[in-house]
Amino acid sequence: MTMETPPPGEPGDTVDPGIGGSGYTLEDLSDYLDHGRLPANPAIDDNAECQSVLASIERVGALSRDLVAKDAADNPALDESWFGSLFAAISNEAKAGRDIPLSSPDPRTRLSITEGAVRELVRAAGDGVDGALVGRCQLHGDLESPGSGIRVEISISVLLGAPVHEIAATVRQRVYSELLAHTELSVDAVDVTVADVHVVPDLDATDTTGSGA
Amino acid sequence: MTDDELAAAIEVAVRGVAGVATVYSALPPLARSARQLTAGTSTLPLVALARRDGALTVTVNVGVGAPQAPATASAAALAARTVLDAAGAADAEVVVRVSRVHD
Numbered sequence: 001m002t003m004e005t006p007p008p009g010e011p012g013d014t015v016d017p018g019i020g021g022s023g024y025t026l027e028d029l030s031d032y033l034d035h036g037r038l039p040a041n042p043a044i045d046d047n048a049e050c051q052s053v054l055a056s057i058e059r060v061g062a063l064s065r066d067l068v069a070k071d072a073a074d075n076p077a078l079d080e081s082w083f084g085s086l087f088a089a090i091s092n093e094a095k096a097g098r099d100i101p102l103s104s105p106d107p108r109t110r111l112s113i114t115e116g117a118v119r120e121l122v123r124a125a126g127d128g129v130d131g132a133l134v135g136r137c138q139l140h141g142d143l144e145s146p147g148s149g150i151r152v153e154i155s156i157s158v159l160l161g162a163p164v165h166e167i168a169a170t171v172r173q174r175v176y177s178e179l180l181a182h183t184e185l186s187v188d189a190v191d192v193t194v195a196d197v198h199v200v201p202d203l204d205a206t207d208t209t210g211s212g213a
Numbered sequence: 214m215t216d217d218e219l220a221a222a223i224e225v226a227v228r229g230v231a232g233v234a235t236v237y238s239a240l241p242p243l244a245r246s247a248r249q250l251t252a253g254t255s256t257l258p259l260v261a262l263a264r265r266d267g268a269l270t271v272t273v274n275v276g277v278g279a280p281q282a283p284a285t286a287s288a289a290a291l292a293a294r295t296v297l298d299a300a301g302a303a304d305a306e307v308v309v310r311v312s313r314v315h316d
Contacts, residue, residue, distance in 0.1 A: 017243075047242065048313050110307070113310070
């Protein structure tokens with residue numbers, strides 16, 4: 001793969017630094033994944049934000065990559081614009097963001113977890129629930145003050161025909177458990193909104209709507 | 214011991230901590246590229262050392278696995294501290310940032 005040089009901008013425009021400041025775009029990373037991460041590129045491999053985006057792409061899997069590759073025309077699953085929004089959200093959420101403090105008994109030591117790591121944690125927990133696909137994840141509240149209550153807001157897409165309430169509840173519980181294990185945040189609420197439904201392409205022979213006769 | 218050697222030794226120690234899945238670059242990409250150019254090598258340590266007014270700050274970005282990020286971050290800081298103590302830099306500040314959680 002080659003690193004794309006952003007076209008020169010108009011005076012006053014900023015040059016896109018790429019994901020995590022790496023200079024690589026979402027498409028570059030998708031290509032890198034498609035090539036089995038070979039040849040190894042330290043600028044990507046050593047960059048946490050790039051790795052976060054790669055992990056998200058892998059989780060969404062072949063379905064999304066096909067759509068991102070603009071092969072979605074005959075795909076009845078989630079539409080391309082939804083995936084466009086999804087990957088825009090993934091790229092945005094991968095940014096390191098604020099440092100969320102972790103306690104340390106040693107005054108010479110500062111420990112933290114990045115906001116981006118927490119958002120990825122939330123996204124991975126949600127994507128790990130069968131039938132759920134996380135669309136957007138937002139953290140509300142004062143993340144940098146230990147003990148301040150925060151609220152997590154997640155939108156998900158649910159597999160058509162799957163039990164919506166059960167899936168939303170499972171996502172909420174898993175996200176809460178992951179945050180409890182890996183952060184010291186005081187989580188007031190995990191709000192899950194089912195924003196969409198989707199079907200799996202290889203199930204298209206089955207009429208799951210019940211409308212066929 | 215040069216700063217790069219110290220950073221490399223800390224990186225090795227942190228990688229050896231149970232629960233640390235990987236170490237990420239602590240320098241922003243552009244700063245890292247600039248350092249690679251001036252150092253004439255592409256294999257700089259991923260741990261960043263900064264000296265300001267005689268005070269040393271060591272920054273380590275880690276990806277951690279199970280079971281709990283805070284405990285792993287704390288163990289990583291302790292590993293870094295052990296190397297710093299041996300190098301005579303016991304008063305250095307250690308910053309450990311969890312950049313990813315691998316499940």
